[in-house]
Amino acid sequence: MAKHRITITDIAKEMGVTPSTVSRALAGNERVSLKTRERVIAVAKDMGYQPNVLASSLRSGRSDTIGMIVPRINRHFFSNVISGVEAILNPAGFNLLICQSHERVEDERKAIHSLLSNRVGGIIISHSVETKSFNHYNEVLAEDIPLVQFDRVTDEIGGPRIVNDNFLGGMRSTRHLIKNGCKRIAHFAGSLHVNVYKERFDGYKYALEKAGIVFDSSLVVDNCILQDSGSQAVEILLRSEKIDGVFAASDFSALGAIKKLKEMKVVIPGEVKVTGFANEPFSDLVDPALSSVEQNAFEMGTQIARLIMENIGKESIPDEEIHVPVRLIVRESSLSGNSEIRIKKDF
Amino acid sequence: MAKHRITITDIAKEMGVTPSTVSRALAGNERVSLKTRERVIAVAKDMGYQPNVLASSLRSGRSDTIGMIVPRINRHFFSNVISGVEAILNPAGFNLLICQSHERVEDERKAIHSLLSNRVGGIIISHSVETKSFNHYNEVLAEDIPLVQFDRVTDEIGGPRIVNDNFLGGMRSTRHLIKNGCKRIAHFAGSLHVNVYKERFDGYKYALEKAGIVFDSSLVVDNCILQDSGSQAVEILLRSEKIDGVFAASDFSALGAIKKLKEMKVVIPGEVKVTGFANEPFSDLVDPALSSVEQNAFEMGTQIARLIMENIGKESIPDEEIHVPVRLIVRESSLSGNSEIRIKKDF
DNA sequence: GTTATCCGTGCAAACGTTTGTATTTTTGCC
DNA sequence: GGCAAAAATACAAACGTTTGCACGGATAAC
Known part of the structure; x- marks a missing residue:
């Protein structure tokens, strides 16, 4: 029906002023008298005026x-x-x-x-x-x-x-695993040309170094951020390597790892501890609940x-x-019963 | 630097034609010769032209x-x-x-x-x-x-x-619970003035009726779609009522129910079977995995x-x-060991 | 060679705003 | 009451397109 949308020109005609006055009035410009401003606003509302932002930005360039x-x-x-x-x-x-x-x-x-x-x-x-x-x-x-x-x-x-402070997140996660007794910690990394994954990886290396653990590149799995790749990675790793911890750059690959480990009857966190990254909504639902880094x-x-x-x-x-800043959220998947008190320091 | 964005007028000047020709050419209008059209497109690309959709929709009304x-x-x-x-x-x-x-x-x-x-x-x-x-x-x-x-x-x-066919989803879920032996099925509903929740509820009632089970309004919990309300609801219900099944209109309240039931040492699905709605990503991660209605x-x-x-x-x-159409996904939370075969029919 | 037809392009107005400048109205002052 | 200054409003161009209509030239028909 009312195909015609109300414009400032309509308002202007209705009130016997010009479109410029209406425009300025609606913009709250001091150059138009308070009285007119109020009237314009009232009429505009009355007529059901909807500003046309297309025209507005076209003209104003903003x-x-x-x-x-x-x-x-x-x-x-x-x-x-x-x-x-x-x-x-x-x-x-x-x-x-x-x-x-x-x-x-x-x-x-x-x-x-x-x-x-x-x-x-x-x-x-x-x-x-x-x-x-x-x-x-x-x-x-x-x-x-x-x-x-x-x-x-x-x-x-x-x-x-x-x-996010990805470096800190990686460092804290790794340090947390170390404090909980892990000696051989695998890292499931993302594409290392992407800053976030590179930095998580750097944090991991830094924490190892600080703890006097020699970095071992065979424990790093590249491009491992999906659930499936996490499952595969942990399976392959366990064939050749002895690991007791996994720091995954993604909650999804951590989830995959947990599922596969359970399937393989590896006890979590008893034999292998796992942490993820991003604190996805599911991370406190899996069993055992997944430790993760919360991004704000x-x-x-x-x-x-x-x-x-x-x-x-x-x-x-x-x-x-x-x-x-990021925050490490410690849950069951990475806890060794005897060190709960010390972990508090990681928060 | 290059504050000035290239317009069709710029292109027109460059080529010695008018903006109208450029406009038509870019729109693929047959009224301009193929030769000119191709030239315009080439020049436009060359000059890095970006159409201004603001001006375009302002003028065209589209x-x-x-x-x-x-x-x-x-x-x-x-x-x-x-x-x-x-x-x-x-x-x-x-x-x-x-x-x-x-x-x-x-x-x-x-x-x-x-x-x-x-x-x-x-x-x-x-x-x-x-x-x-x-x-x-x-x-x-x-x-x-x-x-x-x-x-x-x-x-x-x-x-x-x-x-979504919410009625069907509600009906199938309830029927599935009935087929798996449930006699007293609670329903965690959403706000019943919202169509989706109303229809799930109607499906629930319909399935009960068809199975010759008398509808009991004291088993329906209104406004129960969040995790917390699911937990509370199940706790309160179990105090006064004997229930053996829960059809929740939301996976979140189903999750809350599951968590609370486990806490109360009620065996799922042995003593109480649970189904949810929406097939949230977490539903196959909880333990026991939650049956749910997949919405496409x-x-x-x-x-x-x-x-x-x-x-x-x-x-x-x-x-x-x-x-x-929706699809009931049957998982552990609603299965009675002895009826798996019959359930297949619910898909 | 005239006229009709068609094709390609140009002209100019329009979309609904904003905004610099000009004009009118009001106000204050002597 | 006259005048300047200030305040309020009007005028008109512009933003970058689209599009109906007009125009000129080429081709075709006679």
């Missing part, structure tokens, strides 16, 4: 939409970061346009283009695991719209990066949002890396 | 952005529906603007406004649990942009509704996307309710 690209939204970590971002952005009048890269660099490239076409005011990104070169970001940087990287980041792109996803999101809002309209964006 | 409102994105079901929607929409050149209502009707209202302001071409919605009146949708209907409801729907709003979220998403694309630009949108 946009209240922020683009966000994540590998997948159905991952606990990412969906919580998104919630954190929205918690800050929405009340401030911004919208979030969310894209998934599905871990594919091609989709990531497409998403970038789509966001640029939508003239977003800023872009928030966590790279796909496939992404190794970053020239598709040149356009973003050339347009100088703020680009904030989080979690999966690279220093090949300027601007702020906000990451929501808080990370709020920081990202604040960062991008700060940088909108700024000429140059500072290069900085912000670390969000 | 928008390639679809808005979607869900209670929360960090729920397995919803994030998978979203993925399904995107899987169809993105290749077709549409973008998805996702909003969360956080189960609050006020946020839902705000999201609607925001989407309308963004002049989306269509809206996909699953209502918040709080939403009981629907007049905030009048504006959407008045603008006649397609509105597709899914999962949590109401027939107070016209247009297509796409839902991704496929539902693809259907929603097709539906909304079909209806864009249409005058009137047909009122229809589409049912997506």
